[in-house]
Amino acid sequence: MFTGLPLHPLIVHAAVVCLPLAALGTIVMAFWPAAARRLWPAVLFVSTIALIAVPLSISSGETLAATVGENELIEAHEEQGEQVLPFVIMLWPAALGLSLATRFRGHRGRPAAPGGAVARPRWHAGVIIVLALLALVGGVGGTVAIVRAGHSGAQSVWTK
Template sequence: MFFGLPLHPLVVHAAVVCLPLAALGTILMAFWPAAARRLWPAVLFVATVALIAVPLSVSSGETLADTVGENALIEAHEEQGEQVLPFAIVLWLAALGLSLATRFMGHGRHSPHEGTRPRWYVGAMIVLAILALVGGVGGTVAMVRAGHSGAETVWSK
């Protein structure tokens, strides 16, 4: 409880805002190098907040479910909420990889490191772009599904 309110709805809103925002930023970084050079610190920060907020949301949701009691709607919501974390981890790894590539390898055109990049660089960037898409799109879809089932749980009573 936080000032008499259950912690779950408060923590969930951090995840609901940060995960899609991190997804958008990470995907932009993967496909638009000029954006990566400007956005990487903010995107990595927001992705980190999302990565922390998602398991806190699951944990606080389990505590709230113990308080209000289990039913079929709550169980479905819990299952869908638990599906968000793997995508959040993938998204964070993509944001971290792209941030490191931007910071230390000069991701993008007109980079001072352009001629000195190792052979594996292009392959790594393709893998990071795929991870950004999978984590970003998958995480956002999983978050929307979990949020919808949570809203149904609250408003169906």
């Protein structure tokens, strides 16, 4: 409890805001390198908050469910809330990897190619593709899962 309110709704709102923002930012970073150079600190920060907030939401939800009692709607909400975790676990490494690739782009690699561009190792493109796929799956899946969990949570509160 925090000033008379259960912690669960307070923590959940951090996850509900940060996960879709992290998803959007990570996907933008994956497909728009010029934007990634400006966005990576904020995206990494927001995705880290989402990574922390989702398990805390699950934990605080279990505590709240024990307090208010279980019913069919709360059980459905708990199941849907737990489905968010794998997606945020996929999204965070994508955000970290894209942030690191953006931050250190040009600092590693072969000697400069003609025209002053820095040549990247062959594996670089493959890593970026894998990170982009993780960003898409984790971001879209996580956003869909958190919306579904939020909807079922609202139903469990407002349905009598």
